[in-house]
Amino acid sequence: MLRLYLTCIRNTLEAAMCLQNFPCQEVERHNKPEVELKTSPELLLNSVVICRNEAEKCLIETSINSLRISLKVKQADELENILTKKFLRFLSMRAEAFQVLRRKPVQGYDISFLITNYHCEEMQKQRLIDFIVQFMEDIDKEISELKLSVNTRGRLVATEFLKQFI
Amino acid sequence: MPRHRQKHNMACFQRESPALKEILLRLYRAEKPMELDHHLYEFGSVEYHVQASASIPDNTYLSIATPLLYQDVVLSSGLPRYTLEMVKGISPDVIEIIEPPKEGYKLTLRLKYSRIPRNKGGVKMIASISSVQGVILSSQLKDMLMNVNSLEVSQGMYRPVKLIYHPREPFFVIKQPEKITAVFPMRFKEDTDVIIATAFFQELMDIGSSKAFVKAPHCIWSPIPPAELRGEPIEDLSTNGGFVSFDITGRHVEGKRLDKTVWNLLNFYAFVKYHVKSTRGFIQRRMRTRLESLVEVLYNAGIKDEHHIKKKNRGPKGVRKLLNFSKSKLLKKRYNFINKIKRIRSRIKIHWFSRFRKRWLNFSRFSSLTRYEKLN
Numbered sequence: 449m450l451r452l453y454l455t456c457i458r459n460t461l462e463a464a465m466c467l468q469n470f471p472c473q474e475v476e477r478h479n480k481p482e483v484e485l486k487t488s489p490e491l492l493l494n495s496v497v498i499c500r501n502e503a504e505k506c507l508i509e510t511s512i513n514s515l516r517i518s519l520k521v522k523q524a525d526e527l528e529n530i531l532t533k534k535f536l537r538f539l540s541m542r543a544e545a546f547q548v549l550r551r552k553p554v555q556g557y558d559i560s561f562l563i564t565n566y567h568c569e570e571m572q573k574q575r576l577i578d579f580i581v582q583f584m585e586d587i588d589k590e591i592s593e594l595k596l597s598v599n600t601r602g603r604l605v606a607t608e609f610l611k612q613f614i
Numbered sequence: 615m616p617r618h619r620q621k622h623n624m625a626c627f628q629r630e631s632p633a634l635k636e637i638l639l640r641l642y643r644a645e646k647p648m649e650l651d652h653h654l655y656e657f658g659s660v661e662y663h664v665q666a667s668a669s670i671p672d673n674t675y676l677s678i679a680t681p682l683l684y685q686d687v688v689l690s691s692g693l694p695r696y697t698l699e700m701v702k703g704i705s706p707d708v709i710e711i712i713e714p715p716k717e718g719y720k721l722t723l724r725l726k727y728s729r730i731p732r733n734k735g736g737v738k739m740i741a742s743i744s745s746v747q748g749v750i751l752s753s754q755l756k757d758m759l760m761n762v763n764s765l766e767v768s769q770g771m772y773r774p775v776k777l778i779y780h781p782r783e784p785f786f787v788i789k790q791p792e793k794i795t796a797v798f799p800m801r802f803k804e805d806t807d808v809i810i811a812t813a814f815f816q817e818l819m820d821i822g823s824s825k826a827f828v829k830a831p832h833c834i835w836s837p838i839p840p841a842e843l844r845g846e847p848i849e850d851l852s853t854n855g856g857f858v859s860f861d862i863t864g865r866h867v868e869g870k871r872l873d874k875t876v877w878n879l880l881n882f883y884a885f886v887k888y889h890v891k892s893t894r895g896f897i898q899r900r901m902r903t904r905l906e907s908l909v910e911v912l913y914n915a916g917i918k919d920e921h922h923i924k925k926k927n928r929g930p931k932g933v934r935k936l937l938n939f940s941k942s943k944l945l946k947k948r949y950n951f952i953n954k955i956k957r958i959r960s961r962i963k964i965h966w967f968s969r970f971r972k973r974w975l976n977f978s979r980f981s982s983l984t985r986y987e988k989l990n
Contacts, residue, residue: 526809538901545909579912590904598893602817605889610822610830612878613866
């Protein structure tokens with residue numbers, strides 16, 4: 449099920465990541481990502497929402513010179529909820545290390561990427577897509593591992609505490 | 615501290631007051647008797663007063679003011695007898711209880727330093743004396759727990775008793791037939807702490823109900839106050855972390871286990887808070903490690919691309935060698951050569967070096983095109 453979801457996202461990104469340099473139509477000598485401004489409807493393509501289930505979805509918004517990908521990660525319980533929030537906030541605060549990561553996610557989503565034509569010039573398109581898909585897999589895996597580690601720690605500490613009474 | 619001791623003390627925090635221990639050790643190790651008048655404050659509500667006289671070295675006085683576990687009981691005649699016996703029991707030869715205590719203090723002790731042995735045992739004794747505040751507080755709970763099997767039925771037997779060990783963190787002890795239940799209302803400042811602590815309490819319940827821990831006190835966590843606490847003030851029952859209850863039976867208070875059980879119950883709050891703090895630190899460290907591996911994937915997307923292009927458009931070998939000589943490398947070579955020349959022509963004079971220089975490092979004069987040389 450995850451494979452199908454990721455394959456769908458990959459195919460959509462391959463189609464959407466056709467970006468070119470396009471100077472701003474409203475301000476001279478400015479070059480802005482049109483997907484963020486949304487001032488010129490003729491420069492925007494239809495956005496696509498790919499849902500795995502009610503809790504997991506991916507929003508892909510495209511424009512002539514930029515592409516925005518927003519992800520909603522699954523959170524089964526409260527512990528996963530706080531771990532996801534903490535981890536993704538941690539990454540967002542260090543967005544400059546990722547270059548394509550947005551500092552603030554789009555409303556209703558947990559994390560967002562902004563890819564511009566400049567990124568496509570500096571990096572290979574295929575590798576960028578591989579990075580996004582790999583990132584989604586790694587986040588899921590990391591949250592599960594973190595949850596397991598926290599529960600294991602709790603168990604060990606509880607064991608040591610109760611041993612004092614025996 | 616040896617590792618096995620570390621493990622043993624994991625659930626038990628330090629009993630002795632570090633500041634008081636340091637002052638008492640200073641007096642113990644002093645070569646000559648010294649004059650001392652020192653006030654110490656801890657946890658906002660505990661006060662120590664240490665007085666020592668240089669003229670009478672055996673008259674060192676230690677006064678303690680501490681809020682008691684029992685806040686409702688009015689103690690007109692000072693500390694309970696059982697508490698005084700426990701304090702005297704720390705070191706009967708060294709400690710003498712002064713009656714009445716100094717004004718403003720609950721207890722005054724006279725310490726006879728001359729009776730403290732001058733070896734490792736002496737240091738241990740000083741450490742035990744520094745834990746007097748812990749002894750006073752735990753003695754009250756010990757007194758309650760020791761009567762767990764008593765069949766005496768008195769009015770208000772099932773009335774919860776509110777005890778305060780840490781400020782603003784009261785817990786309740788409820789006497790029941792053949793057991794005593796200790797109930798801890800848990801409060802945390804942040805939602806993250808609540809969730810981490812709740813996960814811990816659920817593990818505690820799971821482990822406590824397993825076969826391996828049948829002998830440990832039965833542990834229950836519930837988000838709502840237990841029925842025994844009905845009627846207590848609302849401010850004591852409003853929590854965000856639920857209520858943790860331990861059932862203490864006669865088995866847990868036999869012999870040496872009494873001291874451990876009392877100390878574990880008194881420090882339960884501190885234990886949970888420490889676990890929550892450590893878990894948060896662990897999550898932070900883990901996220902940092904993961905960040906590096908995630909970023910590496912993206913950098914490979916850029917770097918591998920450059921290598922790939924370079925490989926394709928390499929050109930002939932000779933041209934590649936020339937291209938390898940970048941501008942920065944040329945400048946570096948020139949700089950190193952200039953520095954070499956400067957070192958040879960250095961103005962620092964070494965006595966024997968001048969002879970060496972004259973003989974081996976003579977620079978020949980070059981004729982200049984602009985200079986006129988007379989031909990003979």
